[in-house]
Amino acid sequence: MKIMLAPDSFKGSLSSMEVIGILEDAALRVFGKQISFVRLPIADGGEGTLDAILYAAEGEKKEVLVSDPLGRRIKAAYGKCMHDGKCTGIIEMAQASGLPLLTEAERDPLLTSTYGTGELIRAALDDGIRDFILGIGGSATNDGGTGALQALGMHFHEAGGSVLPSGMGGGSLSRIASIDKGPFDPRIAKSRFTVMCDVKNPLTGPSGATFVYGPQKGAGPETLKILEAGMLHYASLLNRTAGRDLAGIPGTGAAGGLGAALAAFFGAVLKPGIDILLDVVNFEQLLEGVDLVVTGEGRMDHQTASYGKAPAGIASRCAARGIPVVAVAGSIGAEPFPFESSGIASIMPAVSRPMALTDALAEAKCLLSDAGERMFRFIKLGSRIKYERIARAGQDREGTS
16 A cells, blocks of 8 residues: 655644654554555645755755844745746745744734845845745734845835835834835846735735734734734835735735735735645656545644645545545544545544643644554555455355356
8 A cells, every 4th residue: 555644734743744754653553564655744835835845846955044023143944946847946934034933922013024034035036046936824924025025125215205124014014105116126027926825815904914813923902903004004005006906816914914015016926835835746746656645734624625725735636536535633623524525534633532732732742643543543444344345245256156
């Protein structure tokens, strides 16, 4: 039997590669050496996207110094791999502007900036790259992408004409009187940008960047009001400067409004993250000879299917080839899971008893190992039942001939 192991990370506990290693060991305990594996770490634009793509596409990682969300100098990386016959740059904004780079006490979207993400893009441009895939999940920012634009040469002026400081953060959006795109890096216009973006949120409003994602980035009720007022002001300037209405473009609210900046000035195409990843790694080719695909993520519920998250995207591709898909998950939702519409045959939860989240995270490896073994034992039993029925049917035919 040939099994593809293609899980997303279990956020807060296990990376995608750690999940793969645990499931592989569980499968070997059940099936022995009669089994082979295709290992495919999965990410859909957030933390881990760079490593997932480079692992499967056999790409190269380049380390550079950039600014973190609060302007401190840190090491981050971008990637290079071949895709569609071109050298493609992989930018994971979480490397430079991600929430995991800050402690809870440091989270403040009034101050955090995407400047480091712009520096990553600039470094890749200096390396000769003109074809880009950007993963924009997991941001710590709500600056409308102004920091990234500043890192690439754009200027934002106050009412008096002075240029606002680089990496100014979401709290300064209301101070912008005009946007000067004249000094913007001319190489951007000669490049292609595809953005891994799974959210459909607009830039502003109740379902926009600020109110939906601001709280997890450290914004309280009063801060949310300040940020939204600034974002409304910034949105009108963006529309005027870009010469287009961005309000109707799904995903402009992604990454605290970086999606809007990418749509306005980079000519970016926003697509579901899992579809981009599966295309880059030649997923259909990897499926050759595979009998079963095991996917999963930290929590699976109806949103997994309805929002096209990674496990559902994988199941959709496998359905076209008639390859069954099962999943493991840290936990599953209370509501019925849409198995038929999702293409996922079954889900094995890792949590085996009532427990606090902190305990589940602390025991994640043991819980997942046990869940993996239970799942593979069921699969082995199903295979045995199938072959025994075939054998009995053959004997019955011989007895009646």
